[in-house]
Amino acid sequence: MPRATDSPTEGLHTHIAELDAAIIELVRRRTEICAQLTTRRRATGRPTIELARENDVLQRYSEALGRPGASLAMLLTELGRR
Numbered sequence: 001m002p003r004a005t006d007s008p009t010e011g012l013h014t015h016i017a018e019l020d021a022a023i024i025e026l027v028r029r030r031t032e033i034c035a036q037l038t039t040r041r042r043a044t045g046r047p048t049i050e051l052a053r054e055n056d057v058l059q060r061y062s063e064a065l066g067r068p069g070a071s072l073a074m075l076l077t078e079l080g081r082r
Contacts, residue, residue, distance in 0.1 A: 027076065027079065030076065030079075030080065031079050031080055031082065034079075034080030034081070035080075035082075038081075049081065054077050057073050057076070057077060058070055058073045058074065058077070060073070061073035061076075
């Protein structure tokens with residue numbers, strides 16, 4: 001009986017796992033940069049959240065990926081606020 005790892009789609013699954021790892025790393029880096037921005041804004045007495053910028057992010061993701069893109073942008077924005 002063939003094993004699941006012998007499947008012709010295994011290479012695609014491996015590639016997806018590699019892409020997921022890269023995405024996770026990029027999200028971590030993005031979150032770190034957001035934390036730096038928050039620290040700088042706080043230090044200068046500016047608001048820590050810039051809604052206009054967040055709306056730009058939502059718009060970009062929505063235009064590129066449709067409704068699911070807007071949901072993804074909301075999650076990224078939320079992670080950036082931690």
